Amino acid sequence: MDILSLLWDGFAVAALPINLVLIVAGCFAGTLIGALPGLGPVNGVAILIPLTFAFGLDATSSMILLSAVYYGCMYGGRISAILLNIPGDEPAIMTTLDGYPMARKGQAADALAISGVASFIGATLATIGLTLFAPMLAKAAIYFGPADYFALYVMAFATIGGISGSDPRKTLLAALLGLMLGTVGLDPSTGVARYTFGSFNLYDGFDPIVALVGLFALSEILFFLEEKAHGGGLVPPGRVFPRLTRVKEGIGASLRGSVIGFIAGILPGAGASLGAVMSYSFEKRLSDKGTFGDGDPRGVAAPEAGNNAASGGALIPMLTLGVPGSGTTAVMLAMLISLNIQPGPLLFERSPDLVWGLVAALYLANFVLLILNLPLIGLFTRVLGLPAWGLMPLVVAISYLGVYAITHAAFDLLVMVGFGILGFVLRKLDFSLVPVVLGLLLGMDMENNLRRALSISGGDFTILLQSPIANVIYLLTAGFLVLSLWLSRRGSAIPSRLETPGD
Amino acid sequence: MSDRLSGLFFFLLAAGYVWLSAGYTAGFGDPLGPAIFPRVIGIPAVILGLSLLIWPRHDAVWAGRAGLLRQAAAITILLGYALLLEPFGFVPATFSAILGLGLLMGAPPLRGLLMAALAAPGLYLLFDRLMGLPLPLIGSWFG
Incomplete structure (x- = not known):
């Protein structure tokens, strides 16, 4: 098997001491960030990116760290959802529905164990899916020309906001x-210097890293100041050890949730929140006998498996096509592009170390997370007692020092604050x-591919529609748009809190 | 109302953007030139901004007076932190920022002070000394 030998090489990369340290650190940080209400995977990954640059980590190690954080957040989000009835991050919203009632019945330990195992099943199945499907997609995508890439970018923009935004005009405006x-x-x-208004500081343009730390980390601080008091009563975990019989009840739901979540993750623009919503509603329709919403273990297992599987699925379009499937993968894409690595079909040819090292690292991360989230869960429940006024200012300080360490310019800090506002x-x-x-x-690449396509055709815009691949992509785009409209119609049960920055 | 205002903002921004693109010209060899792409994205933005101005759909709910004041204070602190990081040095600037933001978020004064006094040198030690990121310990005003 070709894939198996590549994966074997990947494990050799992932097992390097530095990468093992990063996997454990990333899983720990991710679970912590996920568990804290207000901080989710996008914020966590955004805060860490400048640090990976400042430390001079190579692309593979950076991706391993960020993916471990991403997976960790998906595990961690459930902790505060179950114990506080506040989702630690958006995809965990569905977990509150049955997780919190379970905790109030004194079954918090069971709920945490069920969701921990469900997270493991979801994430592991998604990683297996990634191993099998990503190379296939990459092989097909190798025949892409400039016009096809342009079409791909159009698809990325048309679909990314598909489900999240309430008004499609605003999604388009935001992209523009x-x-x-x-x-x-x-x-x-x-x-030619464009839109620099004579400022030399702007000649290099806006660094996407600086921009996204501002957009995701600092804007969160301003949001936090909106309502003063956060958090409610922490439910005491009740019995210390989960019962194995309760954990078994969630296995079937986890498997079903994983498949649904994985598919939702691959669709561009859907992401983990949608994965969790779809898994929960499917499971509810399949096996609800009036117990859902009242502390049914299957209602805890399905959305957790769903959101973890979706985060694995979302890596597929990001790595193979360079089109992110969720907010967090969009941020990771920013990092890869800033490291001069263009994700896309050629990534699998040119940097097999990165791709397969990452995939292998994800398998390892899942085991680390299982250990962190079952036997060591007490560590994280204690963190939930920490006050926000102690944590949020630290997020600001780490954002500043990370950005300063890569740019050494006060001007970029101001740009970051500007993006925050x-x-x-x-x-x-x-x-x-x-x-x-x-x-x-993607702006610069989109423009470059448009230029390349037009210089092939000698300035004739019809080249954009001549390639069969591009036409297939435009058709798929239309399909995705219809699908996401249909889903958003049906998904009116999604709480309005989902309209925060993605996952 | 907020939709109309943002529509107006985007309309003006995009119109200015497209108008400015006229000034960007380049010589031969490039069939597209530096002005076409800005138009390709600017013109749809003009239209969408206009449509949002005419057919608004959503109205933002802003924080109350106290919330807005807190947010304004936070922005002041964030700007001050950015401007004073180099002149003050990392530790004093970070101390002030963590203290200010902590108090805004409702920290009890003494515990907030303690937190800032521990965190600012702690971050410096962790990131500069232990992990090797060069941060300015003492700023240009003092050194």
């Missing part, structure tokens, strides 16, 4: 705003932030 911000600076092919205002106005980041990120 990102694209406009992305054109600031020297034009790469002609050297922008992010806050946009979210208040119901614009989602992920399209802005995507625009800023």
